[in-house]
Amino acid sequence: MNAWTEALNGAFQPDLHSHRPVIIRPSSAEGQAVLQDLLQRDPRIVVHDHLHSQLRELVKALNPSVKWEAAALDEAARAHLAGVPAEEYGVWVHYPWSHRLVHLLDEAEFALVRTDRNRNKITKDEQAILSGKRVGVIGLSVGQSVSLALAMERSFGELRLADFDTLDLSNLNRIRSGVQSLGLNKTVNVAREIAEIDPFLQVTVYPEGITEGNLEDFFTRGGKLDLLVEECDSVAVKILARQKAKELRVPVVMDTSDRGLIDVERFDLEPERPILHGLVAHLDLAQAAKARTNEEKLPFVIPVIGLDTMSVRMKASMLEIESTVGTWPQLASSVVLGGALVADLHRRMALGQFTSSGRWFIDPEELLQDRGGGPNAKGQPPLPGAEPMSDELMTALANKLETVPSDPLSQEQFDRLVSAAIMAPSAGNLQPWRFMLREGCLLVFHDAERGDSPLDGGRLIPAMDMGACLENIRLEASTMGLALRIDAYPTGDHRLVARVQLSGRTSADPLAANLALRCTNRKKGDARALPKEATTLIAEAVAQVPDCSLHMLDHRDALADMAEVIGGAERLRVLHPLGHHDLFRKELRWTSRSEERPLDGLEIGTLELKSTEEVGFRVAADRAAMDLLAEWDAGRGFMKMTREQFQSASGLMLIATRRPDASGLLEAGRAMQRAWLAASAQGIAVHPCAAPILLSHHVRFAGGKGMSEPFQRQLLQLRDRMREIFALETDEPVFMMRLSYAPSPTARSLRRPTSAVIARTKSPA
Numbered sequence: 001m002n003a004w005t006e007a008l009n010g011a012f013q014p015d016l017h018s019h020r021p022v023i024i025r026p027s028s029a030e031g032q033a034v035l036q037d038l039l040q041r042d043p044r045i046v047v048h049d050h051l052h053s054q055l056r057e058l059v060k061a062l063n064p065s066v067k068w069e070a071a072a073l074d075e076a077a078r079a080h081l082a083g084v085p086a087e088e089y090g091v092w093v094h095y096p097w098s099h100r101l102v103h104l105l106d107e108a109e110f111a112l113v114r115t116d117r118n119r120n121k122i123t124k125d126e127q128a129i130l131s132g133k134r135v136g137v138i139g140l141s142v143g144q145s146v147s148l149a150l151a152m153e154r155s156f157g158e159l160r161l162a163d164f165d166t167l168d169l170s171n172l173n174r175i176r177s178g179v180q181s182l183g184l185n186k187t188v189n190v191a192r193e194i195a196e197i198d199p200f201l202q203v204t205v206y207p208e209g210i211t212e213g214n215l216e217d218f219f220t221r222g223g224k225l226d227l228l229v230e231e232c233d234s235v236a237v238k239i240l241a242r243q244k245a246k247e248l249r250v251p252v253v254m255d256t257s258d259r260g261l262i263d264v265e266r267f268d269l270e271p272e273r274p275i276l277h278g279l280v281a282h283l284d285l286a287q288a289a290k291a292r293t294n295e296e297k298l299p300f301v302i303p304v305i306g307l308d309t310m311s312v313r314m315k316a317s318m319l320e321i322e323s324t325v326g327t328w329p330q331l332a333s334s335v336v337l338g339g340a341l342v343a344d345l346h347r348r349m350a351l352g353q354f355t356s357s358g359r360w361f362i363d364p365e366e367l368l369q370d371r372g373g374g375p376n377a378k379g380q381p382p383l384p385g386a387e388p389m390s391d392e393l394m395t396a397l398a399n400k401l402e403t404v405p406s407d408p409l410s411q412e413q414f415d416r417l418v419s420a421a422i423m424a425p426s427a428g429n430l431q432p433w434r435f436m437l438r439e440g441c442l443l444v445f446h447d448a449e450r451g452d453s454p455l456d457g458g459r460l461i462p463a464m465d466m467g468a469c470l471e472n473i474r475l476e477a478s479t480m481g482l483a484l485r486i487d488a489y490p491t492g493d494h495r496l497v498a499r500v501q502l503s504g505r506t507s508a509d510p511l512a513a514n515l516a517l518r519c520t521n522r523k524k525g526d527a528r529a530l531p532k533e534a535t536t537l538i539a540e541a542v543a544q545v546p547d548c549s550l551h552m553l554d555h556r557d558a559l560a561d562m563a564e565v566i567g568g569a570e571r572l573r574v575l576h577p578l579g580h581h582d583l584f585r586k587e588l589r590w591t592s593r594s595e596e597r598p599l600d601g602l603e604i605g606t607l608e609l610k611s612t613e614e615v616g617f618r619v620a621a622d623r624a625a626m627d628l629l630a631e632w633d634a635g636r637g638f639m640k641m642t643r644e645q646f647q648s649a650s651g652l653m654l655i656a657t658r659r660p661d662a663s664g665l666l667e668a669g670r671a672m673q674r675a676w677l678a679a680s681a682q683g684i685a686v687h688p689c690a691a692p693i694l695l696s697h698h699v700r701f702a703g704g705k706g707m708s709e710p711f712q713r714q715l716l717q718l719r720d721r722m723r724e725i726f727a728l729e730t731d732e733p734v735f736m737m738r739l740s741y742a743p744s745p746t747a748r749s750l751r752r753p754t755s756a757v758i759a760r761t762k763s764p765a
């Protein structure tokens with residue numbers, strides 16, 4: 001050890017505990033003895049004596065109408081001492097933690113001068129009322145700001161502070177304290193700061209924080225609280241403290257330091273009022289105390305923070321927690337504002353000028369809007385409107401067909417085929433199909449209004465959806481012993497997808513038995529290995545479709561690599577305004593299972609989300625928050641879900657085609673459906689992962705319209721990586737599905753009734 005570090009170790013250590021100033025009255029012999037002893041005992045004592053300027057202010061405050069000349073004021077200040085030696089006047093306050101001895105006016109005169117500039121915003125009578133109030137503050141980040149504002153306004157007689165935490169450097173972005181206070185318990189720190197503003201204010205600290213053991217004491221010892229300011233992070237304490245407040249009829253105020261959100265609960269005036277405005281009334285509150293994981297805490301946290309009303313930056317940050325940021329961001333401006341708002345509310349509540357309960361936003365961004373429009377005014381992306389597939393449009397398209405003779409389908413056969421057709425999968429469950437029986441043929445139409453996506457210029461999705469739909473028709477016909485002739489795009493217009501005619505007899509295709517069984521299952525699996533015969537059976541099902549190939553991955557490292565590719569593409573999809581619009585505005589249905597279930601789109605329950613993930617989805621629904629993540633090149637939290645899904649997967653299958661033209665892709669859609677059915681037949685859960693192929697297809701076949709250059713580049717990189725992992729050569733990939741051994745899905749997507757998809761127009765038989 002060298003000399004200076006030795007000296008460092010021998011230096012005085014800070015006092016981490018004392019927080020009460022010692023008030024010594026020098027007018028008594030006893031007080032003088034204490035002062036003498038102190039000055040002799042502690043050589044580090046520093047004396048601050050500015051009594052004379054306080055006396056001058058006192059004289060002015062007592063005679064507000066007098067215009068004082070400096071000399072006259074000095075004289076009046078000296079005269080105020082009435083012969084008492086100045087050093088024996090007022091009080092000497094000893095601050096043990098800083099070894100300071102400060103000469104001040106005694107309480108009545110001190111308070112008069114210190115609150116003089118409050119007049120008439122606070123009258124003397126009001127100030128007297130406030131000086132009898134007891135306020136409890138739990139949580140000392142916003143709570144520090146509140147406590148200091150209350151202390152400066154002198155709007156309490158006693159303040160009780162509870163927080164078990166110590167002051168860290170990262171707190172100093174919003175807690176106004178000196179670096180010498182790092183390591184102090186936050187209650188001790190605030191008590192000291194208040195004492196340094198006003199040593200006469202009574203502050204009681206609970207440095208162990210609020211516990212079931214000290215709750216009663218905190219609320220009632222020394223007299224019942226007049227107000228609880230609740231600013232802590234713990235859901236359990238939030239609930240516990242409110243239950244006690246309600247029992248004792250103590251009002252509660254909370255500032256959430258985002259968008260100036262402030263909550264007032266007047267349990268004093270409304271004893272029956274449910275806690276937290278009833279927002280957690282549906283929950284078992286006893287569980288709040290037991291909640292340990294984020295999953296368990298979430299149902300309680302969400303109503304408190306108000307997911308839908310959070311600021312955009314808060315939402316975006318929420319998706320970054322444990323990814324690029326450790327925890328919630330909180331700014332000094334918000335915390336200081338919170339302190340001001342709560343101090344204002346407390347004063348008006350204490351003086352009977354504010355009696356309401358409720359939730360308010362005092363949001364500076366909303367109140368002080370940039371008149372120039374600001375950089376944030378992005379708005380929704382323009383969306384191309386497609387013409388819906390109406391009966392009239394179907395008829396007009398069908399009129400362009402040339403008649404070809406064939407055995408006519410009966411109405412009954414047609415109905416049965418349509419019932420099977422609509423069980424096909426479709427992207428976002430948008431079911432973009434419509435059907436018509438015309439001249440004994442089944443005509444299949446694609447409804448672009450439902451099924452087109454601006455990020456699918458290569459028309460991959462319609463091909464997959466409609467290919468699967470046609471395969472269902474073919475399979476169902478086989479169970480009726482009927483062979484079909486299917487003409488793809490018979491008029492060259494992609495809206496009329498196929499004409500289906502009878503072409504003889506055939507035997508039932510065994511895959512047809514699985515039409516009703518097949519579904520999307522996004523549940524996690526048990527990572528069991530895929531048996532060889534499973535892959536063989538799926539490959540055989542695909543091999544029946546010309547030009548298509550199956551590629552299977554089951555190695556764990558390869559699956560983990562593909563999770564990065566798929567997760568990466570999913571991330572890009574939600575960050576892109578058009579992809580975001582497709583998912584959140586067009587496909588997702590937020591209805592919960594207990595409510596009336598939607599007949600199309602992706603019901604949130606089918607996504608098998610953990611509650612934390614569902615919250616992430618709700619947050620991600622905010623386009624502006626996604627714009628921010630895109631701007632920050634963030635949002636990698638979205639990939640976590642995919643990673644977890646792939647850790648439990650058994651395999652990943654990819655369908656590819658040698659013929660990526662319109663009818664080749666339609667065939668590939670058939671192959672996709674056959675592979676899916678073959679997997680379902682073996683009890684394998686299937687979860688499509690379309691994003692990487694779909695988005696890169698758009699870049700390759702539609703010039704990446706609507707996508708920025710870097711966005712396209714990232715997609716092509718992901719595509720290259722995918723080709724590399726699958727060792728694909730020339731075939732064009734069209735679809736991927738994650739395979740697992742998993743429990744049955746929680747919910748299955750529903751279908752619109754056949755009446756909604758069959759043309760109502762009576763056509764010539």
Ligand SMILES: Cc1cc2nc3c(=O)[nH]c(=O)nc-3n(C[C@H](O)[C@H](O)[C@H](O)COP(=O)(O)O)c2cc1C
Nearest residue numbers: 425426427428429461464519520688689690691749
């Ligand atoms: C072309 C296409 C793309 C799809 N892409 C995805 C996808 O990226 N992620 C996903 O979870 N499901 C995807 N799905 C599954 C559909 O959402 C699902 O088929 C639809 O909701 C109907 O539900 P079902 O398969 O249970 O009948 C896709 C389906 C198709 C046909």
